[in-house]
Amino acid sequence: MTGPRRDPDMVRPYVRTGGQIRPRADVRLESVVIAANGPTGALAADARLVMRLFAPGDGDPGGGGPRGGGLAVADIAAALEMPPSTVRILVSSLMDSGHLTSPPSALPDEPASDVLQEVLRGLRELV
Amino acid sequence: MVFGNWSDPSADPGRPVAYVPASVRRSAKIVVAGGFGVGKTTLIGSVSEVAPLRMEEPITEESTGVDDLRGTPGKTTTTVGMDFGRIHLAGGSLALYLFGLPGQIRFRPLWEDLTEGALGCLVLADTRNLDACHGALTLLEERGTPYAVAINTFPDAPAHPDAELREALALDPATPLTRCDARDRASSLYALITLAEYLTTRPAATHLDPLESLR
Numbered sequence: 001m002t003g004p005r006r007d008p009d010m011v012r013p014y015v016r017t018g019g020q021i022r023p024r025a026d027v028r029l030e031s032v033v034i035a036a037n038g039p040t041g042a043l044a045a046d047a048r049l050v051m052r053l054f055a056p057g058d059g060d061p062g063g064g065g066p067r068g069g070g071l072a073v074a075d076i077a078a079a080l081e082m083p084p085s086t087v088r089i090l091v092s093s094l095m096d097s098g099h100l101t102s103p104p105s106a107l108p109d110e111p112a113s114d115v116l117q118e119v120l121r122g123l124r125e126l127v
Numbered sequence: 128m129v130f131g132n133w134s135d136p137s138a139d140p141g142r143p144v145a146y147v148p149a150s151v152r153r154s155a156k157i158v159v160a161g162g163f164g165v166g167k168t169t170l171i172g173s174v175s176e177v178a179p180l181r182m183e184e185p186i187t188e189e190s191t192g193v194d195d196l197r198g199t200p201g202k203t204t205t206t207v208g209m210d211f212g213r214i215h216l217a218g219g220s221l222a223l224y225l226f227g228l229p230g231q232i233r234f235r236p237l238w239e240d241l242t243e244g245a246l247g248c249l250v251l252a253d254t255r256n257l258d259a260c261h262g263a264l265t266l267l268e269e270r271g272t273p274y275a276v277a278i279n280t281f282p283d284a285p286a287h288p289d290a291e292l293r294e295a296l297a298l299d300p301a302t303p304l305t306r307c308d309a310r311d312r313a314s315s316l317y318a319l320i321t322l323a324e325y326l327t328t329r330p331a332a333t334h335l336d337p338l339e340s341l342r
Contacts, residue, residue, distance in 0.1 A: 028244045030156040030224040032147050053144060069146030072154060072224060074211055078180035079144045084209075085184060085240055107153045113327070115155050116246060119223055120323040122216025126174075127316045 162259025166309035175212025230263030
């Protein structure tokens with residue numbers, strides 16, 4: 001079982017993402033993004049669906065306040081029922097085009113050991 | 128549980144969106160792997176602070192186990208479901224995502240996406256079918272992803288001494304082996320803590336020599 005790497009996702013993302021086939025290295029399934037105050041120009045259908053998740057609610061009848069806020073790539077894939085590999089690429093494109101961005105308070109990548117310490121401390125606090 | 132609103136009538140009504148709190152400044156992920164039915168989703172549901180969600184990734188695989196070099200191998204598309212949840216730590220500044228990943232070798236393409244950047248992996252095992260986690264162990268070793276193993280203690284599963292389990296799973300002596308009840312939040316958290324302790328103490332936790340795992 002050590003054949004060449006298959007990339008079965010090639011066709012679908014290629015079509016759905018307007019030609020891009022690789023996500024940015026910093027866009028992973030757990031990467032959180034928010035709407036940027038960027039362009040609102042024409043977007044392909046799938047990209048529009050993604051952006052709709054970030055649209056501020058216009059008078060939500062449920063009374064729960066506006067939609068919007070941060071979402072990780074995985075959250076978007078689940079909400080839109082799109083393959084996560086496709087969403088990674090869509091989000092990458094939308095970051096490149098200025099539609100999406102990292103949250104303003106986001107910390108730069110830190111050494112993995114710092115994050116691990118924080119995870120360990122945090123989990124211990126929960127029990 | 129905090130749900131965002133999902134009341135746009137033109138949208139799929141069945142998918143609530145749980146927005147990430149504005150306090151989140153960074154995110155990280157841990158993968159929970161193992162065979163079907165071993166309790167991955169149960170464990171994620173036990174600890175997640177949002178209702179677990181599901182992603183579905185279509186993958187193409189050979190429809191037979193035989194390589195066909197004539198150019199038109201039979202292929203089928205399988206949709207693999209992956210459940211995930213989220214815990215907010217450190218006063219809400221850190222979102223820890225937990226992704227459930229089926230351990231079959233044939234899902235190798237998914238592992239590349241899911242394990243990329245993962246802090247580590249908790250492999251769930253059932254003593255009634257230890258073989259079911261061999262795929263996960265093989266893939267983790269290929270990827271060089273550090274892991275701990277947790278036996279999900281199903282009531283009717285036989286108990287075995289650690290030494291036997293370690294031998295059956297061919298675990299490195301340094302790899303943590305623990306037990307948990309995936310239905311129980313605290314028990315599941317302790318299993319994750321066991322993994323996190325290992326990750327913080329192993330030497331050179333940050334090195335990514337891809338060849339390392341092949342040696």
